[in-house]
Amino acid sequence: MKRNGVLNSHISQVLSQLGHTDSIAIADCGLPIPRNVERIDLVLELGKPSFIDTLKVVLSDMKVEAAVIAEEMQDHNPAMYEEMRSIFGDSLQVVPHSELKRKTTDSHAIIRTGEATPFANIILYSGVIF
Template sequence: MKKTGILNASLNGHISRLGHGDLVVVADCGLPIPLGTPTVDLALVFGVPRFTEVLDALCEDVVFEGCVAASEAIGKTAGGWITERFPGVDYVSHEELKDLVASAKVVVRSGEATPYANVILRCGVPF
């Protein structure tokens, strides 16, 4: 049994296969996920787990070098959560963000019900 970090076996498997430049999506419970896109669905009920909890857990385990969020999140609660963690956010329209989800190595669905609580993370390297 692991001592620390993410315990979800499915999510751990996806994390272990990530490489430099791969995309990981942390999504609210309403983001449309294209059929066939690898997904780890952590949503239990509205608000559980929170977007920030999932995002923080991933940031503890994975190196991310950049992120993309919806421009509609700017000035909103979810936008603040993202910019608190990533000072250099690239923005696209929410429609463009939804199109980018199909290229993700994995989507991690939270139970978050706050509008625009979605971010696409680009994997980096620890050296």
């Protein structure tokens, strides 16, 4: 049994297979997930697990080079936006929600959380550890 890091076997497998600039997404429970992208569904009930809790666990086990969120988060979920700015700083990119949804089609997987706040979605691009 794994001692630390991501214990979810599906997430752990996806993270271990990522190369430099590959991406995964973490989504609220409403984001449409393209049929060609692996869905890792964590939803237990509305709000659980939360987007931020899931993000923090993934970040503990993944080297992230850049992150992308929807610009609509700024107006419709300002507390979450500020949290994303504090976590990612200058590596955070902001694009229209329609573009974020389009970019998810290139993700290796989308982790669906129980989050039920507007625009709580992010794409994480893998960095390199050397």
